[in-house]
Amino acid sequence: MPTPPDPALVARIVASTSLSPAEAARVVEDVVAFHAEPVEDYVRRRHAHLKTFGARNDEIFPRIAEELAGRVVAAPLLTERQLRRIVYG
Incomplete structure (x- = not known):
């Protein structure tokens, strides 16, 4: 099971955008997955x-x-x- 995104990072994205917490978490997960390429x-x-x-x-x-x-x-x-x-x- 994947590690959930950092709550502080998700909160920061929510505060600086119009994204919901769920949307912000998804963005963080997508960015981490992009940079996880070997x-x-x-x-x-x-x-x-x-x-x-x-x-x-x-x-x-x-x-x-x-x-x-x-x-x-x-x-x-x-x-x-x-x-x-x-x-x-």
Whole structure:
């Protein structure tokens, strides 16, 4: 069973928006779920997405490394080599 969202965070969202407590809790749960994606899955998904639009690996891997550093839920620091190994095995 998932952990219920932080009541203080839900209360803050309710106070700063027109959302009900139930709606605010749902928003918190959705945001947490979005950021709970495992690093390996994120790297593979972003690599495939960027490749679809014609980006090259020498552009992709530095970009993904920068994105990971800025994620709300911090990912471990990964080198470009580690990123390549996630994608290509």
